[in-house]
Structures are given as C-alpha cells and as structure tokens.
Amino acid sequence: MKENGRKTYTYNKSMELFEKAATLIPGGIYGHMSPTAMVPGEYPYYTAEANGCRYKDIDGNEFIDYMCAYGPMVLGYGNPVIDGAAEAQRKMADTTNHPGPVMVELAEKLVDMVPIADWAFFAKNGGDMTTYATLAARAHTNRKKVITVRGHYHGVAPWCTSYGHGGVTAEDRQNTLQVEWNDLDGFRQMAKENRGEIAAFIAMPYHHITFGRQELPAEGYWTGVEKICREEEIVLILDDVRAGFRLNLGGSNEYFGFKPDLICFSKAVGNGYPISACVGKKELMTAASKVFFTGSFWMSAVPMAAALATLEELENTEAVKKMEKSGQLLIDGLVEIGQRHGLEINPSGPPAIPFIHFCDDPSLYLNQLFCSEVTKRGSFFHPHHNWFLSVAHDEIDIKETLNHAEEAMKAVKSALDGKSPCLAV
Amino acid sequence: MKENGRKTYTYNKSMELFEKAATLIPGGIYGHMSPTAMVPGEYPYYTAEANGCRYKDIDGNEFIDYMCAYGPMVLGYGNPVIDGAAEAQRKMADTTNHPGPVMVELAEKLVDMVPIADWAFFAKNGGDMTTYATLAARAHTNRKKVITVRGHYHGVAPWCTSYGHGGVTAEDRQNTLQVEWNDLDGFRQMAKENRGEIAAFIAMPYHHITFGRQELPAEGYWTGVEKICREEEIVLILDDVRAGFRLNLGGSNEYFGFKPDLICFSKAVGNGYPISACVGKKELMTAASKVFFTGSFWMSAVPMAAALATLEELENTEAVKKMEKSGQLLIDGLVEIGQRHGLEINPSGPPAIPFIHFCDDPSLYLNQLFCSEVTKRGSFFHPHHNWFLSVAHDEIDIKETLNHAEEAMKAVKSALDGKSPCLAV
Numbered sequence: 001m002k003e004n005g006r007k008t009y010t011y012n013k014s015m016e017l018f019e020k021a022a023t024l025i026p027g028g029i030y031g032h033m034s035p036t037a038m039v040p041g042e043y044p045y046y047t048a049e050a051n052g053c054r055y056k057d058i059d060g061n062e063f064i065d066y067m068c069a070y071g072p073m074v075l076g077y078g079n080p081v082i083d084g085a086a087e088a089q090r091k092m093a094d095t096t097n098h099p100g101p102v103m104v105e106l107a108e109k110l111v112d113m114v115p116i117a118d119w120a121f122f123a124k125n126g127g128d129m130t131t132y133a134t135l136a137a138r139a140h141t142n143r144k145k146v147i148t149v150r151g152h153y154h155g156v157a158p159w160c161t162s163y164g165h166g167g168v169t170a171e172d173r174q175n176t177l178q179v180e181w182n183d184l185d186g187f188r189q190m191a192k193e194n195r196g197e198i199a200a201f202i203a204m205p206y207h208h209i210t211f212g213r214q215e216l217p218a219e220g221y222w223t224g225v226e227k228i229c230r231e232e233e234i235v236l237i238l239d240d241v242r243a244g245f246r247l248n249l250g251g252s253n254e255y256f257g258f259k260p261d262l263i264c265f266s267k268a269v270g271n272g273y274p275i276s277a278c279v280g281k282k283e284l285m286t287a288a289s290k291v292f293f294t295g296s297f298w299m300s301a302v303p304m305a306a307a308l309a310t311l312e313e314l315e316n317t318e319a320v321k322k323m324e325k326s327g328q329l330l331i332d333g334l335v336e337i338g339q340r341h342g343l344e345i346n347p348s349g350p351p352a353i354p355f356i357h358f359c360d361d362p363s364l365y366l367n368q369l370f371c372s373e374v375t376k377r378g379s380f381f382h383p384h385h386n387w388f389l390s391v392a393h394d395e396i397d398i399k400e401t402l403n404h405a406e407e408a409m410k411a412v413k414s415a416l417d418g419k420s421p422c423l424a425v
Numbered sequence: 426m427k428e429n430g431r432k433t434y435t436y437n438k439s440m441e442l443f444e445k446a447a448t449l450i451p452g453g454i455y456g457h458m459s460p461t462a463m464v465p466g467e468y469p470y471y472t473a474e475a476n477g478c479r480y481k482d483i484d485g486n487e488f489i490d491y492m493c494a495y496g497p498m499v500l501g502y503g504n505p506v507i508d509g510a511a512e513a514q515r516k517m518a519d520t521t522n523h524p525g526p527v528m529v530e531l532a533e534k535l536v537d538m539v540p541i542a543d544w545a546f547f548a549k550n551g552g553d554m555t556t557y558a559t560l561a562a563r564a565h566t567n568r569k570k571v572i573t574v575r576g577h578y579h580g581v582a583p584w585c586t587s588y589g590h591g592g593v594t595a596e597d598r599q600n601t602l603q604v605e606w607n608d609l610d611g612f613r614q615m616a617k618e619n620r621g622e623i624a625a626f627i628a629m630p631y632h633h634i635t636f637g638r639q640e641l642p643a644e645g646y647w648t649g650v651e652k653i654c655r656e657e658e659i660v661l662i663l664d665d666v667r668a669g670f671r672l673n674l675g676g677s678n679e680y681f682g683f684k685p686d687l688i689c690f691s692k693a694v695g696n697g698y699p700i701s702a703c704v705g706k707k708e709l710m711t712a713a714s715k716v717f718f719t720g721s722f723w724m725s726a727v728p729m730a731a732a733l734a735t736l737e738e739l740e741n742t743e744a745v746k747k748m749e750k751s752g753q754l755l756i757d758g759l760v761e762i763g764q765r766h767g768l769e770i771n772p773s774g775p776p777a778i779p780f781i782h783f784c785d786d787p788s789l790y791l792n793q794l795f796c797s798e799v800t801k802r803g804s805f806f807h808p809h810h811n812w813f814l815s816v817a818h819d820e821i822d823i824k825e826t827l828n829h830a831e832e833a834m835k836a837v838k839s840a841l842d843g844k845s846p847c848l849a850v
Contacts, residue, residue: 017529024532024544026710031719033523046526047726050518058526067522072721077518087512093475093502095697097492097805098458101471101483104442107449119449124549124699125720135583135592144594156718157582158560159597166715167560169569171599172584241721267721272520274549274699274722285451290591293581294456295550296497296666296692297699301472380522 009061009376014045017058031156032070032385037210039383042372050077053392063380064397064404066330068388071242071267074323075313076392082271082309089305100301106308110279113311115250116259117279121288123298126241126266127155129278130202132293133262134159136280137200137235140287145194147187147201147234150178151209154202154239181207181215184224191232201229202237205252206349208386211364213357214349222258229261235284236260241267241276246323246352246388249314251279255350271313273306314391320352323389326398327351330389333402341409355386369415373408374401434486434801439470442483456581457495457810462635464808467797475502478817488805489822489829491755493813496667496692499748500738501817507696507734514730525726531733535704538736540675541684542704546713548723551666551691552580554703555627557718558687559584561705562625562660565712570619572612572626572659575603576634579627579664606632606640609649616657626654627662630677631774633811636789638782639774647683654686660709661685666692666701671748671777671813674739676704680775696738698731739816745777748814751823752776755814758827766834780811794840798833799826 018035022028029035035045044057053076056062068074075082093100107120123129134146146159154160158172177194179186181203191198203225207215229236238260240252245268247255253263261284266276274297280288313319328351338345343366344359358366364383371383379401381387443460447453454460460470469482478501481487493499500507518525532545548554559571571584579585583597602619604611606628616623628650632640654661663685665677670693672680678688686709691701699722705713738744753776763770768791769784783791789808796806804826806812 017526021529021532024529024536026544026546026714026716029524029528029724030546030714031717031723033719033724045523046528047518047521047523048525050521055518055521057523065522069520069522070721072520077521078516083515090508091503093472093480095494095497095699096472096475096480096502097490097494098470098472098482099454100473101442103454103471104446104449107446111449119451121451121455124722125553127720128550131582135590137592138594139591144596156720157556159583161717165560165717166564166712167562169563169600171569171596174596174599175594272722272725274520274725274728287591289451289455291451292456292586292590294458295552295581296495297549297697298456299454299458300697300699303699 011041011044011057011059013059014057015041018045037384039368039372043375052076052078053390053397063375063378064401065380066387066389067380067382068390069272071388072270072272074245074268074319074390075271075310075317076390077272079271079313081313082306085309086273086302086306089302092301094302095297095300099299100304102301102304102308103299106304109308109311110277113249114263114279115254116261116263116281118282119280119285119288121278122304123276123293124274124295125155126264126276127157128295129241129264129266129276130154130160130239131157132291133237133264133278134200134202135291135293136262136284136288137237139290140235140284141199141233143197143199144175145177145198146175147177147179147190147198149181149203149207151181151207151212152204152239153209182218182221184221187225188228191228191234195232198232198234200235200237201225202239204239205243205247205256208242208349208353211384214355214386216349217256222253222256226258235262238263240265243353244268245314246320247350248320269310270303270307271310273303275303275307317391319391322391323352324350326393326395327354327389329395329398330354330401331356333398334405337402337405337409341413343409343412349386352389353386366412370408370412373411374404377404377407379404436466436469436482436484438484439482440466443470462809464793464797468800477501477503478815478822488800488803489826490805491812491814492805492807493815494697496813497695497697499670499693499744499815500696500735500742501815502697504696504738506738507731510734511698511727511731514727517726519727520722520725524724525729527726527729527733528724531729534733534736535702538674539688539704540679541686541688541706543707544705544710544713546703547729548701548718549699549720550580551689551701552582553720554666554689554691554701555579555585555664556582557716558662558689558703559625559627560716560718561687561709561713562662564715565660565709566624566658568622568624569600570602570623571600572602572604572615572623574606574628574632576606576632576637577629577664578634607643607646609646612650613653616653616659620657623657623659625660625662626650627664629664630668630672630681633667633774633778636809639780639811641774642681647678647681651683660687663688665690668778669693670739672745672775674736674745694735695728695732696735698728700728700732742816744816747816748777749775751818751820752779752814754820754823755779755826756781758823759830762827762830762834766838768834768837774811777814778811791837795833795837798836799829802829802832804829
C-alpha cells in the first residue's frame with residue numbers, strides 16, 4: 001500500500017501469527033523480544049528475511065535495523081565471510097563428543113586481542129558467563145557475596161535478575177548486594193562494611209538500562225572501583241555482553257581505561273551465532289577450572305568458527321571506527337532534525353550504541369511516538385532500549401534513515417497539534 | 426600404523442593440542458567432555474570430521490560413535506535433511522530482532538507430538554529449561570522448595586548442580602531437597618513434612634547417573650509420585666533432556682506411563698543444533714508467562730528450523746523402534762561375547778540408551794579397560810557414562826562394533842593374564 005507517495009506499514013500477518021502464538025507459547029513472544037517491551041501493534045513481530053543492515057518482516061515491511069538483533073549482528077545479517085567460515089566448519093563437524101581444534105584457535109585469538117586475557121572459556125548465553133564468572137570469583141576468594149549495580153542486566157539467573165519476576169525467591173538473592181551506578185563512595189562503604197565477604201563486583205562498562213538514559217562512568221569511577229577491588233581483594237568482573245566489540249576490540253574496559261579480572265562477552269562475538277565467552281587473568285585460572293560448568297552445545301565447533309571469523313573481520317574492517325562514525329552521523333542528524341522542528345533531542349551513550357531521549361519526556365511518550373513513526377517509515381528504532389550500529393550500516397543507510405526521521409518528526413509535530421512538546425508529568 | 430593387521434590408534438596430535446589448550450582454557454577441555462571424565466590418554470580429544478554414526482579425530486582415528494555427542498546426535502552427523510532445513514532458514518534469517526514464523530510451527534509440532542503439552546517455550550541449554558520449569562512451578566504454587574533425586578543431573582545452575590563444585594554456596598541450595606531414586610515412601614514423607622512448601626518435584630525419567638548402573642523406575646514408582654504430587658499440589662517436572670526422543674516421541678513419561686505437568690527437552694530435539702524446550706500443561710501457562718526468561722540467541726530461527734525437521738524425521742524414520750532394535754543387537758552381542766570369554770557383562774537401561782557393567786567391578790577397572798580397548802579398535806565406548814544409539818546406526822555398524830568388542834575382549838583377557846576378573850575391592 002502507498003499513502004502520500006510512501007509505503008504504509010501494516011502488521012496484519014504479524015498480529016495474526018502472534019495471536020496464534022499466544023495460544024502455544026507463554027507470552028507468545030517472551031523476554032526482551034516481547035511486543036509488550038515496545039509499543040504493541042506499532043512494530044514488526046516476526047522476521048522473514050535479513051541481509052546486511054536490513055530485514056523484512058512477514059508482512060513484507062522492510063527496515064534499516066538499529067537494534068542488530070539486540071546486539072549480536074555486528075557485521076551484517078548473512079555476512080558471507082562469517083557464514084562461509086561457519087559452513088566450512090559445519091561440513092567437517094559441529095556438535096560431537098569433543099570440541100574441534102577451532103576451540104583452541106578461538107581461545108588463542110581472544111587472548112591475543114584482549115589485553116587482560118590470559119585464558120578463555122566458552123558457553124552459549126551471556127548469562128551463562130556472568131554466573132560462571134561469579135562462581136569463579138567465589139572459588140578464588142572463598143567468599144560468597146557479589147556486589148552488583150542497581151539496574152544492570154546480567155541475565156535471567158535468579159541471583160541477578162533485575163526485576164521481581166515470577167519464581168525468584170529472597171534466598172536466591174541472599175548473597176547479591178546492590179549499589180547505585182557511579183556511586184564510588186557507596187561502593188567503598190559497602191566493601192568496607194562487608195570486608196572479607198565480597199567475592200566480586202560485577203557491572204556493565206557503563207549504565208545502559210532499559211527505559212533510562214545511558215550514563216557513562218564518571219571521571220575516576222572505574223579507576224576508583226579498580227583500586228578498591230585491589231585493596232579489598234574483590235574480583236572485578238566486567239559484564240561486556242552488550243557493549244563488547246563495539247567500543248574496543250580489547251574489551252570495553254580499554255575504552256574506559258581500567259583493568260578487570262574477568263570479562264564476560266557474548267552477543268557480537270559470533271555475529272549472531274550462539275556463543276559466549278569469559279576471559280580472565282591467569283591468577284583466576286585455577287579457580288575457574290574448579291567451577292563445574294558445561295552444556296550440551298557449548299563445545300560445538302560451528303559457532304566457534306563463526307566467532308573466530310567475526311573477530312578477524314572486526315579487525316580487518318576497522319569496525320569500531322566505522323560504527324562510531326556511523327553512530328555519530330545518525331545522532332548528529334537526529335539532534336539537528338529535532339532542533340529544526342523545535343523539539344530538543346538528547347542523545348546518550350557512545351555513538352556506536354546510542355540512544356535518545358526527548359527533552360521533558362519522562363513518560364517516554366514522545367520517544368514512543370517518534371520511534372513508531374520512524375519505524376513505520378522503514379528504520380527500526382526501539383523506544384525503550386539502547387540502539388546498536390553495525391559495520392553493515394553505510395553512510396547511505398544513515399542518510400536514508402535521517403529522511404525517515406525527518407518525515408517522522410513532521411508526523412510527531414502534527415500529532416502534537418500545537419500542544420506543548422514538553423509533556424512532563 | 427598397523428599392528429597385527431589392524432590400525433593402531435594413537436592420540437599424539439590430540440595430546441599436543443590439549444597441552445596447548447590447557448594453557449589457554451581452564452581445564453583445557455571442561456565439563457562433561459573433560460578427558461578426566463574418561464581415562465586420560467585413552468580417548469580422542471578433538472573431532473576433525475563427523476558423518477552419519479562415525480567421526481574422525483584430529484589424529485585420523487575413525488570411530489563408530491556410541492555417545493552421539495552425549496545425546497544431541499540422533500539422526501546422524503551431517504544429516505542432509507536437517508542441515509538442509511537449517512541452511513534454507515539461514516538463507517532467510519537466523520538471529521534477528523524477532524523470532525521467525527518457524528517458532529510458532531515448532532511450538533505447534535511439539536504440542537501435537539507430546540500428549541501432555543499444551544504449550545512450548547524455547548531456550549538454548551537443558552539447564553535453562555530445568556531452571557525455567559522450577560521458576561514456573563514456584564510462580565504457579567507460590568511456594569519455594571524443590572525436591573530433586575540424589576544424583577540426577579539437571580545442569581550446572583547452583584540450585585541443582587550435583588556436586589560440591591567451586592563457587593556454589595549453601596544458600597544457593599537452601600530450597601533444594603533431595604530424596605533417593607525409587608524411594609516412594611521417602612518422597613511421600615518429605616512431601617508431608619513440607620506440606621504447602623514444595624513447589625516442584627523434578628527428576629529424570631529413570632536413574633542414569635555417571636559411573637553408576639542405570640536403574641529403571643520400580644513398579645508403581647512414577648504413578649505413585651504422580652498421585653502424591655496431585656494430592657499435595659506439587660508441580661511434577663520431568664527432566665527429559667538426556668532421554669527425550671529416544672524412548673518415545675511423546676516424552677519418556679509415555680514410555681514409563683505417567684503424566685508430568687512440565688517436560689524439559691534439549692539434546693536430541695535439534696540433532697545437534699543448539700536448542701532446548703519446555704512443554705507444559707495449560708494450567709501452568711499463566712505462571713510460565715510470569716517468569717522473565719530470555720537469552721540473546723533463544724529466538725534464533727536456524728535451530729528451530731533444524732528442530733522442526735528433526736521431529737518430523739524422527740517420525741518418518743520410525744526412529745524409536747530402530748534405535749531400540751540397534752541397541753538390543755549391541756547389548757545382546759556384548760553379553761554373548763562376555764559369556765564366551767568367561768566375563769559376565771550386565772547391561773542396564775533401555776536399549777536405545779544402554780550402558781554396561783562387568784560383574785564384580787565396583788571400581789570400573791574392567792569397564793575402563795574394555796571400553797578403552799574397544800575404542801582403540803574403532804568404536805567409541807564411554808567407560809563411565811551411559812551410551813546413546815542413533816538412527817544412523819545400521820545393523821552393519823553394530824556388527825562391526827561387535828567385532829571390535831570381540832578383539833577387545835581378547836585383549837582384556839590377555840591383560841588380566843589369568844588373574845580373576847572379579848576385582849571387587
């Protein structure tokens with residue numbers, strides 16, 4: 001369908017399939033992909049095909065994608081180099097009784113790329129690795145408690161799940177403490193009050209929580225955290241599952257200037273192939289080997305071959321530089337469009353993992369309106385969750401998105417119909 | 426190399442690569458695939474290529490495989506039907522912002538195939554699903570405690586990991602109770618003593634623990650457990666991760682004659698593609714939807730397409746019947762070979778998931794010796810863990826293995842050198 005010379009995006013097939021799904025699957029689509037995490041009815045529900053930085057849903061709507069599968073896609077969907085490496089490995093072997101030799105190559109590659117890494121361990125989910133890292137820290141320190149930052153997402157295991165979700169007991173979280181982000185004094189105090197009992201501090205490299213503004217570490221925060229961890233013999237764990245390989249190929253700590261003991265990776269490490277990794281300092285290796293941790297598909301060779309190819313390709317394409325540049329182009333363009341239409345847009349976070357808020361929009365109503373309008377013009381913008389750039393986003397794609405944004409902004413203005421854009425509650 | 430007209434299996438390349446791996450990866454190879462779980466130096470360490478029921482390691486040794494990747498391989502390595510379905514899906518899309526429509530098809534297929542299933546949920550590991558099922562049970566009952574069977578393996582999450590492994594605290598297991606296998610009175614007593622506090626009972630369909638004999642459920646055990654669960658309003662969870670789709674395509678409970686509320690599947694469901702599933706009764710669906718449970722790759726379409734094709738192919742090939750027949754042929758042959766050489770071999774478990782013990786061999790010395798000798802002749806036998814048959818094992822493969830076993834038995838007899846085979850400690 002066309003309307004005023006442009007395609008009209010409808011989600012009839014998506015809605016129909018979702019209604020059926022809801023009778024067969026709890027929630028229909030669950031977790032971070034749940035339609036209720038966005039604005040139900042305003043976004044695609046099912047992917048039909050994906051290529052480069054674009055995909056089509058089952059209604060035939062096409063999107064330039066700024067979620068990148070919530071992070072995993074970093075080199076483009078259907079990347080021939082990565083899929084080729086995976087396919088070559090599959091023709092040999094994937095899930096068998098043993099790892100393939102590629103497991104050793106991949107460990108070696110990570111140890112080469114990541115300055116703090118003396119060793120690597122592999123699993124399937126980011127959450128596998130955050131649990132593994134805390135177990136290794138406990139085994140290393142012979143202590144029980146883990147300090148986390150309020151709102152940081154480390155997966156769905158009961159010890160860390162961020163919300164009061166079904167089935168989680170107080171006992172599950174008995175050894176989990178929480179401090180606020182960027183509160184160095186609070187962390188120092190908590191470490192002191194629990195001296196000799198804190199096994200680990202685990203945090204994302206910066207504050208990127210759902211619904212919220214992204215907050216970078218305050219000057220001196222991470223070096224301060226690192227110093228306290230050294231003094232109190234607390235294992236410092238970086239959860240780089242979401243940001244990893246978009247800010248610095250050596251770990252996001254290199255971007256922010258500190259040295260954790262363990263780093264958890266997943267998402268982008270295999271360009272969408274299911275794999276996660278924990279890397280660590282040699283001092284932690286013995287403790288790490290005492291943790292009994294395994295899964296049926298963790299040693300599978302195909303995702304490891306894909307990850308090895310992904311890491312090489314990230315180096316070869318100057319990926320970090322390109323994603324930063326594309327993200328900056330996007331953000332600068334959005335801010336400029338907002339200014340021109342009298343709506344202040346505040347970007348937050350690093351350009352490769354950007355997010356925006358509108359001025360005086362605590363309910364995110366304007367964000368929801370704007371992102372929906374951009375999405376239905378062909379660029380997928382999540383209204384509540386940070387976005388992701390990829391190497392597959394070229395300047396021409398960003399410019400096309402800025403055209404979608406320009407039109408969307410006009411629609412927002414029209415919807416506001418002269419009412420104040422400042423909708424503070 | 427040939428010795429007495431047969432190939433001599435050496436593991437020089439495996440050992441060399443493992444030595445390097447041990448400097449880069451905690452344990453070198455960890456978890457269930459660790460060489461220390463077998464007899465170090467007597468088994469292959471790295472897979473080079475795999476096809477059908479056979480694979481080659483990096484030293485060029487070839488094996489008929491009786492571990493099937495510890496279960497996932499059920500239709501043969503590199504099965505063209507499954508890999509073709511996966512590849513067709515990959516050309517469309519895999520890990521994106523949304524599931525593919527195949528997710529709904531797969532849920533529908535499982536609901537059709539599994540009598541107790543009104544809905545299905547997907548993740549990556551078997552352990553994801555056992556944790557999810559207990560959380561759903563807690564959300565449903567508003568109770569905290571979970572009864573498990575001593576020695577049953579439900580994954581590596583701290584609440585259930587079977588061993589005193591690194592990093593696990595007493596608090597992690599505070600709500601986990603244990604009964605003995607086949608002890609219906611013990612279960613009844615525990616349920617009574619904790620009346621109103623038990624959310625779930627979780628167990629494998631039969632007792633198949635590492636190092637031990639496989640023990641089938643006693644007459645009336647499962648129906649008795651089911652009755653107590655109904656009376657006490659305890660959610661009955663079947664962990665069918667290991668046995669699932671080898672005994673009955675409707676769940677191993679159909680093989681043993683009972684009706685759980687939730688069933689956890691993984692391993693064989695995707696013929697090696699990484700996927701797990703939990704299916705459940707409709708009464709549990711609301712509670713299940715309250716559990717926040719997700720992972721970066723859980724909605725990926727390729728493993729779902731592989732699983733859909735696997736389930737269809739299992740039906741089309743009369744897989745269960747064939748695996749039972751092949752397993753029986755193997756076990757009967759081994760028992761007969763033992764008898765002929767004066768060594769009593771006791772098989773245990775269902776034929777499709779068989780295991781053997783020698784008479785009076787509590788240290789498993791004879792098992793280790795025999796399995797090593799069979800393995801170095803070309804049939805991979807694990808000395809400590811139940812084995813798996815697959816649809817790819819034909820009669821000709823089993824017969825070749827029985828030839829390996831015959832020669833291996835002679836080597837065992839020769840090694841014993843007239844000493845009593847009964848090595849009871």
